[in-house]
Amino acid sequence: MYHSKKTWIDKEVDSLKINELAEQVAVSRQVAHLLVQRGFETAEQAKAFLEADQMDFHDPFLFQDMNKVVARIQQAADEGEMILIYGDYDVDGVSSAAILWHALVEIGAMAECYIPNRFTEGYGPNEAAFRWAAEEGFGLVITVDCGISGIDEAKVLQDLGVDLIITDHHEAKDVLPDAFAMIHPGVDTNYPYSKLAGAGVAFKVAHALLGRVPEELLDLAVLGTIADLVPLVGENRLLAAKGIEALNASERPGILALRKVCSLVEDDLTEESVGFAFGPRINAAGRLDSAMPALEMLLAETIEEASILAEQLDQQNKQRQDIVKNIAEEAIDLVERHYLSDRVLVVDSNQWNPGVVGIVASRLVEKYHRPVILLCHDAEKGTAKGSGRSIAAFDLFAELTRCEDILPHFGGHPAAAGMTLSSEDVSVLRERLNAQAAGLPDEAFIATTEIDLRLNVSEISIGLIEEMGRLAPFGMGNPSPRVVVEGANIRDLKRIGRDLTHLKVLVTDGKTELDGIGFGFGDAVDEISSLADVSLMGSLNINEWNGFRKPQLMIQDLAVVDYQLFDYRGGKKPLTDVFELPEDMTTLVAFSKDTQTKYAERPLNGPIKANIVFLDLPEEESAFLPYLKEAERVYCAFKDEGYYFETIPSREEFKQYFNYFAKCPRDELRIGLVRLSKSRKWSKRSINFMHSVFSELDFLVTMEDGLPGVNPNAEKRDLTEAATYKRHEERQRLEQQYIYSSLAQLKERFDTLVEAAKQEEMTWSSNSI
Template identity: 85%
Template sequence: MYHSKKTWLDKAVDPLKIDELVAQASVSPNVARLLVQRGLETPAQATAFLEAADMPFHDPFLFQDMEKVVSRIKEAADQGEMILIYGDYDVDGVSSAAILWHALTEIGAMAECYIPNRFTEGYGPNEAAFRWAVEEGFGLIITVDCGISGIKEAAVLKELGVDLIITDHHEAKDVLPDAYAMIHPGVDNNYPFSKLAGAGVAFKVAQALLERVPTELLDLAVLGTIADLVPLVDENRLLATKGIEALNASERPGILALRQVCSLTEDELTEESVGFAFGPRINAAGRLDSAMPALEMLLAETLEEAVVLANQLDQQNKQRQDIVKQIAEEATALVEEKYLEDRVLVVDADNWNPGVVGIVASRLVEKYHRPVIMLCHDVEKGTAKGSGRSIAAFDLFAELTLCEDILPHFGGHPAAAGMTLSSDDVVSLRERLNAQAAKLPDEAFIATIEIDLRLHVSDVSIGLIEEIGRLAPFGMGNPAPRIVIEDAKIRDMKRIGRDLTHLKALLSDGTSELDGIGFGFGDAVDEISLLAEVSLMGSLNINEWNGFRKPQLMIQDLAVADYQLFDYRGGKKPLTDIFELPQEQTTLVAFSDETKQKYAERPLNGSIQENIVFLDLPETEEAFLPYLKQAERIYCAFKDEGYYFEAIPSREDFKHYFNYFAKCPREELRIGLVRLSKTRKWSKRSINFMHSVFSELDFLVTMEDGLPGVNPDAEKRDLTEAATYKRHEERQRLEQQYIYSSLAQLKERFDTLVEAAKQEEMTWSSNSI
């Protein structure tokens, strides 16, 4: 067996609704199923979703304060007031600032951007920055991707006589900042869509200011929309769809520079390009230092300038990866040592980089399926700053709100949040969040994942993948369909990657083949037998290389439902691999005294675990059965005892051997036996075998002189009645079936044994009831 990391759940759908979409929306059954699973059940809903690129943008003036915002900005532009765009240090904040800067400068406003430093200022508005802005002569401050939690800062700015316009999308508290105006889709009930990213909100302000849809800014808007993981539905889907088109056509120096450092110059950009190539590099600046280089790259006027900055971001991203790896190892060790029983993992240390702990928190959520908060202590200030990530059942923002008395500064969403608190309150935060999580059922902490389609290898084609691609772009709220490939055979499997932590597999169902790539699944090479039937969960894409296009499964999880058999016979693999298996999960089985003595220093024949290692062959097959009832992995390390290639002496040999003792003079027995063995070409083992058989049948007995002789009173018996004869025949059969068989034949033999063991278990269970 190989247990999946998560429990796979099939989405329930109404087959009649699928049939309706197939008939009326001109889609395939698979696409219809995917649409219904996403709640798009009518032909009108399906058509609107699939043709999102044709839908119009919502009217930006549906925001209650948009008229007021446009009027105030234009007034500032007309009067020559300096406008400060106050952003955030992630992709959404940086792209939001770039969008608004372009819009303001187009209408003739004098605008500058300010991105706070994560390490010295933290997230969102801060009083020192606002006071600096006033001293510098800025008459209007506009926040992008932040501001909704800046109640105190808004009050300070109002006291100083400077107007504040907040544009944000983060979760709002019960009390809102006292700002001149506010554009927030989650607060303003007049706007028809509440899930815009910060970049989407900035785009709406730009749309209103310019009195048109600013298509030239779509390549920026898509960066924040995808990277900030907002649901890609409604207007976000429109922004993503048109934004990806704009990215591919973009001549913006910053975008071209990113393509260059990401080696995507010839590729068509997709949502994955933003999420896994552009996003991490733009984020890297703010995670390690100031985010201003990222903004400067997006605003660069020449390719040369942008490339220099993009290379800087690329180097910072590599540094970030190394830091994340180190912190992840340290945090995991802390969890395993101190917090493994906690429902909410609040992990803290003095020397962690607060810019990357959110990434590590996400990894720990993936590993433990529990809410995670990673905190970094500032010893001089006596504060702890960090980020949290959560699971679906635990609304992190709402639960943190209940701890607001010890959280002077926090903000975020149900799934993610950032916070600063006194180091003295970390223990209290941990205790309170765990108490709050105690109300959740145990099932909430079991990792599950919903499956969209179950297919076989032969069902997968480029045509199918292109059909599924009609639902793209994929992201939050519209995830890439999760496909399970069932009952696949592994034709080949190997580790790949610089550190050999990834998996490449060739899958087959006997008629077709499919490539599979699994990042982080390199260990499966040692844990999955090539004989196993595997189910693999992941997403499908088309691998294009050297002019060829072929389907490919990006593996996200895998499972083997049946027991697995691993071949270590005859020294094919070093037994050191077996001895490195976890002792608490492994039973080493030795049947013979010789093997028990050889491995006496190891724990042999202990309690039965899921890993069963057979170090030698038993006397009979039945001896296997007790170990096979619950076996998940069986390792065969049988050694050759020589029986298979040692033929049983013929009846003619037995006749000569018996007649020798009957006729040879007593004084010549020893020397005569040597001569006879050379003549008959008997080995010492053959002589011992015949002698044991005759002795067991009482044909030969020890005489008064201490030497063997013929028993005149022996009864007539067949040679095969002797225990030695029977054992030799049985050992020959066992060696043939278990040592000199192919791996496939060995698997068939164990299939029979495992089934017999299970039947024996069922019989025992029914008899005990």
């Protein structure tokens, strides 16, 4: 067996609806299956989803405060009033600020951008920055991707006589800031779509200000929309689809510079380009220092300026990766030593960088499938600052709201949040959150993955993958289809990559072959037998190389449901490998006394565990059964180098040996036997074997001189009647079947044994009723 990292759950779907939709929309049954799963059950719904680029953006004036916003901004532009765009230090905040800046400049407004420093100012509006804005003469402050939690800060700005317009999308508390106007799709029930990212909200404001859809800003809007992990359905799907098109056609210096440092100059950009290439680099600036270089890159007017900034972001991203790796190792160590029994992992340190702990929290959620909060202490301020990530069963924002008496600053979503609190209250927060999670069922903490399709290798084709691509762009709310390729035979399995940590596999169903790549799955090579029927879970894509195109599975998980057989016979692999298997999961089996003596220093023949190592052969093959019935993995070493590996002497050799005793003078018996064995090239074991057979049959007996001799009264009997001969003959049969067979033949033999035992048990059970 090979256990999957997560439990695979099949989504329930109505097969009748699938068949109807496939016929009505003229798509394959597999694509119809995916559409129904995503809630597009009618032809009208499915066509609207598949043809998202034909949709229209909602009227921005459906926001109830949009008229006020446009009028106030236009007033500021007409009167030469300074406007401050106050953003956030992540991709969504930076791209939102860039969108609004472009729109304000186009209408002739005087605007500047302000991105708070994560380390000195923290997330969202802060009083010092707002007081600075008033002192600098800004008459209007517009927040982007933040502001909904800034109740006190809004009051400060109001007292200073500066108008505040909040544009945000984060979860709102019961009490809202007192602002001049507010654009928030989650608060404003008049607007028909509530899940816009901050960049989407800024895009709507730009749409209203300019009186047209600002398509030239779509390449910026798509950055925040995809990177902030909002659901890519509804208007977000339109933003993402059109945005990716705009991104590929973009001549913006900042985008071109990003493409170059990400080595995506000649590639078609996709949602993955934003999520895994552009996003981490833009985010890196704000995670390690100020996010202003990221904003300046997006606003750069020349490729030279943008390239310098993009190179800086690329270097910062590499630094960020190293820091994340080190913090993750330390955090896991703390969890393993102190918090392994907790349902909510609240882990803190005074050594960590608060800019990257959100990434580490995500990794710990993936590893432990529990809500995770990582906090960094500031000794001078006496505070702890950090980020949390959660699981579906635990609404992190809602649960933190229950603790707001000790959380002076926090905000976020059900799945993610940021917070600052007194260092003295960290243990209190840990206790409270664990108490709040105590009522959740145990299954809430079992990692699961929802499966979209189960396919055979032969069902997978370039045509199917291209058709499934009609559902893109993929992301939150519309994930890339997860498929399981079931019961495939392994044709090839090997490690790849510079450090050999990745897996490359070729599987087949006997008709068609499929390549699979599993990043980080290199260890599976040692844990999956070449004979195994493996089930692979992942996403499909088309691998294009050297002019060839073929389907490929990007492996996210894998499993083997049957027991596995590994071959260590004949020195093919060093026996030291099996001795390094985890002792608490491994049973070393030695049947013979010689083998038990040879490996006496090791724990032998203990309770049956998942890994079974057969060090030698038993006298009877039925001895394998108790182990085979329970084993998940069987390692066959059969390193016995004893008597039974030799060929049974022929009848002519038996005759020669017997005649020697009948004819040899007694005084030459010993020396003569030595000469005979040398001339016939008999081993000592062969001689002992023949002697044992003759003795058991009473053909040879001990004479008065203490030496063996021929028994004149012996009855005529066949050699095969001797117990030693029978044992040897049976042993040779076992050797032929278990030592000199191929691994496939060995597996077939074991399977036959187990199946025969099952049939016998069924027969016995039936007869006993």
